[in-house]
Amino acid sequence: MSLEVFNFCPRCAQPMQDRSLRDDSGIDLVRRACPDDACGFVQWGNPTPAVGALVEHEGRMILARGAGWPEGWFALITGYLEGKEDPKAGVVREVKEEIGLDVQEAHLIGNYIFERKNEIMLCYHAIATGTLRLGPEIVEVKYHAPHELKPWPRATGFAVADWMTSRGLAFEFLDFPGRPPDPKPATSPGTPK
Numbered sequence: 001m002s003l004e005v006f007n008f009c010p011r012c013a014q015p016m017q018d019r020s021l022r023d024d025s026g027i028d029l030v031r032r033a034c035p036d037d038a039c040g041f042v043q044w045g046n047p048t049p050a051v052g053a054l055v056e057h058e059g060r061m062i063l064a065r066g067a068g069w070p071e072g073w074f075a076l077i078t079g080y081l082e083g084k085e086d087p088k089a090g091v092v093r094e095v096k097e098e099i100g101l102d103v104q105e106a107h108l109i110g111n112y113i114f115e116r117k118n119e120i121m122l123c124y125h126a127i128a129t130g131t132l133r134l135g136p137e138i139v140e141v142k143y144h145a146p147h148e149l150k151p152w153p154r155a156t157g158f159a160v161a162d163w164m165t166s167r168g169l170a171f172e173f174l175d176f177p178g179r180p181p182d183p184k185p186a187t188s189p190g191t192p193k
């Protein structure tokens with residue numbers, strides 16, 4: 001979920017307010033919150049976890065172009081976790097749904113914030129077998145030798161860079177062609193500088 005702002009409390013429907021709240025360490029935080037203390041709803045704005053898979057198939061790495069993406073934009077296989085789903089199971093499911101392959105091994109590369117979408121990307125190197133078959137969310141894939149990968153300088157790109165570093169591969173960051181710059185991240189008034 002992105003950082004959408006609630007105008008009304010999703011629990012009791014009263015108009016939400018910016019309220020100063022003291023956290024456990026005694027720091028005042030300003031958050032959108034319900035004015036009714038008996039309700040107590042606070043929009044904390046926690047990042048949403050999602051999985052990203054750098055898929056290896058027969059020794060080469062797969063990057064995919066999502067439906068509706070511009071020409072030339074390729075990325076990891078990504079998706080949101082289902083409720084209570086183990087992240088590795090999420091990787092297996094997303095790879096099967098999006099490109100039809102069976103993940104045999106999934107190794108955590110690391111966890112990366114994607115600020116624009118307020119998501120934490122749990123990124124895995126996924127070794128997969130089977131026959132490629134594109135699901136409705138993917139229009140095209142490209143195969144690359146591991147040393148040919150060009151990570152973008154955000155979120156899942158940092159995972160690719162870390163994976164390449166772990167293999168002793170040199171890399172250069174490269175942004176998506178024609179991609180507009182990120183908007184300035186919103187900082188809430190209570191965030192310590």
Ligand SMILES: [Zn+2]
Pocket residue numbers: 009010011012013014034035036039040041
């Ligand atoms: Zn409320």
